Amino acid sequence: MGRPDKAQRAAIARRRSDAIDLRLAGVDWLTIARKLAADPTVNSDGIAYPQGYGIERYRKGQEPPEDQALIHAACRDVRKALDDRRTELNDDVDEMRALEADRLDRLFFVAYKKAVRDQDLAAIDRTLRIMERRARLLGLDMPTKTELAGPEGGPVYVASTTADELAALINLTDPASS
Incomplete structure (x- = not known):
């Protein structure tokens, strides 16, 4: 075949x-x-x-x-x-991301010229917003570190529980059971 x-x-x-x-x-x-x-x-x-x-x-x-x-x-x-559909969608997303980046580049150029030439604070703010949007779109920003902490910044304790203990806890906090 x-x-x-x-x-x-x-x-x-x-x-x-x-x-x-x-x-x-x-x-x-x-x-x-x-x-x-x-x-x-x-x-x-x-x-x-x-x-x-x-x-x-x-x-x-x-x-x-x-x-x-x-x-x-x-x-x-x-x-x-x-x-196949997932691949097509990913290709479409990549294409749209590139198009949006091009649009942001054009807007940035206009705002940047005005910010530098006129030292216009509104244009400077707009330039920074375009830069921030472009960085988010392209994943240029470093990821934000998040940390989970227990009481007073101490460790988080995880305990196992039985189904009966869990049911009792749910009944204690369930307003319908009162």
């Missing part, structure tokens, strides 16, 4: 999209798998789904895959489609 051609890749993408749509609609895995199966004898619509699950077996005239194999294929499709 070689690499799928353009039409086959489009059909596979359509199948994955259909699998996600069905899963989002709350359809169980076996129903999804049967609806998107290549062999009309197991396909719930009674048709051969293009590039459906078990297409290789169907083309060779073999028995269709077992339910577990169909379910596995449907799960794999949904995982792959979600990974």
Whole structure:
């Protein structure tokens, strides 16, 4: 089996999209798998789904895959489609971040010129705000160190408790139990 051609890749993408749509609609895995199966004898619509699950077996005239194999294929499709969408979203986020950085650069240039040339305090403040926004957008600021401390700056003590002790504590603080 070689690499799928353009039409086959489009059909596979359509199948994955259909699998996600069905899963989002709350359809169980076996129903999804049967609806998107290549062999009309197991396909719930009674048709051969293009590039459906078990297409290789169907083309060779073999028995269709077992339910577990169909379910596995449907799960794999949904995982792959979600990974692809996540990658697309990450690419879109990176592109948007670069666009926003370019916009901030243009605004900074205008505000900076006015701040330096006119020594305008409002322009200086605006320049600093643009710089702060750009640093947050690009992650240039050092992370803020946070520290958890107990009473008077001492250590934090952690204790385990039983379910009964926890229930008793909840009942003590629950205004409805009064």
